[in-house]
Amino acid sequence: MRDSKTATLLLAHGSSDANWLAPFSDLLANIRKGLQGERVELSYMELAEPSMEGQIIKLAEEGFGHIDIMPLFFAAGRHLRKDVPGQIEALQTTLTEQGLEVTIELHPPVGLEPEVTDALRNIVIRQVNSDPASSE
Numbered sequence: 001m002r003d004s005k006t007a008t009l010l011l012a013h014g015s016s017d018a019n020w021l022a023p024f025s026d027l028l029a030n031i032r033k034g035l036q037g038e039r040v041e042l043s044y045m046e047l048a049e050p051s052m053e054g055q056i057i058k059l060a061e062e063g064f065g066h067i068d069i070m071p072l073f074f075a076a077g078r079h080l081r082k083d084v085p086g087q088i089e090a091l092q093t094t095l096t097e098q099g100l101e102v103t104i105e106l107h108p109p110v111g112l113e114p115e116v117t118d119a120l121r122n123i124v125i126r127q128v129n130s131d132p133a134s135s136e
Contacts (some may be wrong), residue, residue, distance in 0.1 A: 005061045006066040007039040011052055013073065013086070014044030039064065045079060045087075052084070053091055060100040069102045073091065074111030085086055 008030075012024050021044075028042045043055040052069070059067055069088070084132055088104050095102055110116055 004065045005039075005063055006068065007041065008070060009052065009055055009059070010042045010067045011039065011071045011073075012042070012044050012048075012107040013079070014046045014048035016047050027072075045084060052087065056088075056091055056102075056104060057095070060095050060102040065102055067102060069104065069106045071107065071109040071124050073109035074116075076109055076112075080106070080109060 010024070010028060015021060024042055028040065031040055039059070041050075041055050041059065043050050043052040045052055056067055069084075071084070073080060084106060088106060092102075093103055
């Protein structure tokens with residue numbers, strides 16, 4: 001069995017619009033600034049590259065024995081309840097058949113984290129309270 005090196009894979013939905021993708025690249029760069037050697041990569045579920053599958057294969061081939069997938073989604077809709085787990089299961093089978101021992105763990109979407117919901121609440125309250133139309 002491979003050593004238990006762990007990598008984290010950020011997973012965003014994906015888009016063909018470069019303007020939509022740019023904040024995710026910026027986020028990855030900012031995350032990496034706060035790390036000390038841990039491996040974090042970015043991937044997209046569809047419509048953009050790098051794909052989740054491609055990144056997982058790359059990490060497995062580099063010897064990572066555990067990959068944590070952190071979805072950059074607000075909630076767990078159909079994609080995170082059905083599509084992504086299905087993709088992971090199929091990929092896990094393929095990797096095992098290729099002799100690559102890797103555990104892939106899908107985490108809850110980051111949008112469910114208390115810090116994210118608190119930040120959203122604060123932004124909405126600030127916007128509502130600063131809206132001159134709301135005081136009429």
